[in-house]
Amino acid sequence: MLVKTFQAADMSEALKMVKAEMGLDAMILSSKQERRKGILGLFSKPYYEVTAALEQKPVQRPVYYQEKPERELSTKEEFQNSMLAPLARELRELKERVEALAKKETEKKEPAPVAVVEMPESEVKPFQPQREGAAPRTFAREDMEEIKKLLLNAVAAKEEKASKPVSFPVVAGGEMLEVKNLADDGDLSEEALELLATELRSEEVGADSIQALLELIRPAAELGEELEALRERLIDAFAGIIKCSGPLRLKKAGPRIMATVGPTGVGKTTTIAKLAAMYALNKGARVAMITTDNFRVGAIEQLKTYSKIMDVPLEVAATVKELETVLAKHADKDLILIDTAGRSPKDREKLEELKVYLESHPAIETYLCISATTRDREMNEIVANYSVLPISRLLFTKLDESESFGCIVNAQVRNKYPLSYFTTGQKVPEDIEVATARKLANLVLRETEQ
Structure with missing residues (x-):
């Protein structure tokens, strides 16, 4: 970098000096007004001192042309660069065409392969050469038919030796199960039960539930029932281990009170x-809705929108006292539905607050809402943590978004709710139905209800 100081009578003249000598790219580092030193400097005029700098660019030195030393060519390279290379390439291509x-022509002259047919040894007669001078051997139509029959029988006997695989129904994911010939093992019942167990495991049904289901159909399997018949029995067997409460039944005296609880985003409000x-x-019942969710305005x-459309009253209860008041206000209704705010299953403090709400009235029945898309381990945690509340039923949402349904089986069998x-x-009220064991079985086994 070039740094230089300029002195002039005024600032404009100093800048002109910088511009003239260093150009427009110069940078002003400092500028100040000075007086000359000594006694005479007291009576002299002040002057301006400007320090400027210029970034010097490296000088591009000319590159002089230098001839590269020629490399000695090998004999092969000399040949390729010579006039003989094109001729050699043409000769090589012509040789390849002649060989092809x-x-x-050789392949055309070779005789086609002859199919060999095995014949039973009893039908094979020793070859008897024709005597010299004898008349040509002829065959009657009956002889030709007999030879044809023998050939067909030999082919049929060979095909019967091939064993065929046994195919079973398609399981979840579109995978076709194929096993070895069951007749070879002799234990048809265990093979069929194992296939059904594999089908249940693919839907993430727990081992305890699978064992309970298979024990219910084992007697029929041991009697030799076909696989499809066993699958029908398996669907019926779900009723033996899955407990369902049926629809909400209205009381003759007093309202039926139902509250939905569960994690955020599972669809409690839409379910209400x-x-x-x-x-x-x-059904023409007198219904009232109550919400304790004062956290979400939405x-x-x-x-409120559903309330206006259905002409059903809606109340907001922010405290336990307000909940008691509105329950008393609608004591003449047939059904009271309570929507609660979503709570994290790990937030014990909020769950204890919710417990106070739900235990404020003895007639409140608490339904735990869970999304069917929840993984099995997380579902166990949700049910375990929400068990501090007076849970009476399980309600599963978003079945249309789930890929498997074994978690529903596991949650019911494990927790007994x-x-x-x-x-x-999201359709109201179409997209809701009463849970049944057969419906769950059809979901797990990918069957269409008849």
């Missing part, structure tokens, strides 16, 4: 709206 044509529409519009507004409803979408 010769090979093709579906049940309200089902009973108010389809939840209240959503229920009966299943109440299944929801499959």
Whole structure:
């Protein structure tokens, strides 16, 4: 970098000096007004001192042309670069074409392979050469038919030796199960039961549930029933281990009170709206809705919209006292549905607060809502942590978004809470149905209900 100081009578003149000598790319580092030193400097005029700098660019030195030393060419390179290379390439291509044509002619002359048919040894007669001078051997039509029959029998006997695999129904994921010939082992029942167990495991049904289901159909398997018949029995066997509560039954005296609880985002508010529409519009029951969810404005507004459409009253209860008040206000109703705020299953403090709400009235029945898309281990944690509340039923949502349904089986069998409803979408009130063991079995085994 070039640094230089300029002095002038005024600043403009100093800048002109910088521009003239260093150009427009110069940078001003400092500028100040000075007086000359000494006694005479007291009476002299002040001057301006400017320090400027210029970034010097490296000088591009000219590159002089230098001839590279020639490399000595090998004999092969000299040949390729010579006039003989094109001629050699043409001769090579011509040779390859001649060899290809010769090979093709040879293949045409070779006789086609003859199919060999095995004949039973009893039918094979020793060859008797024709005597010299004898008349040519002839065959009657009957002889030709007999020879043809012998050949066909030999082919059929050879085909019967091939063993054929036994095919079974398609399991989840579209995979076709094929096993070795069951007749070879002699134990048809165990093979069939193992196939059904594999089908259940593919739907993530727990080992304890699988064992309980298979024990119910084992007697029929040991009697030799076909696999399809055993699958039908397996569907019926679900009723032996899956407990369902059936629909909400209205009381003759006093309202039926139902509250939904569960993690955030599982669809509690929409489920409340579906049940309200089902009973108010389809069954003509007197219904009231209550929400304790004062955290989400959207939840209240959503229920207000359904309330207006169905002409069903909606109340907001922010405290336990307010909940007791609105329950008393609607004591003449047939059904009261309570929507609660979503709670994290790990937030013990919030769950204890919710417990106070739900135990404020002895008639409140608590339904735990769980998404069917929840993984099995997380579902166990949800049910275990929410068990501090007075849970009476399980309600599974978003079945239309789930890839497997074994977790529902596991949750019911493990925790003993009966299943109440299944929801499959956002339509109100269409996308809700009463949970049954057969419905769950058809979901797990990918069967269509008849």
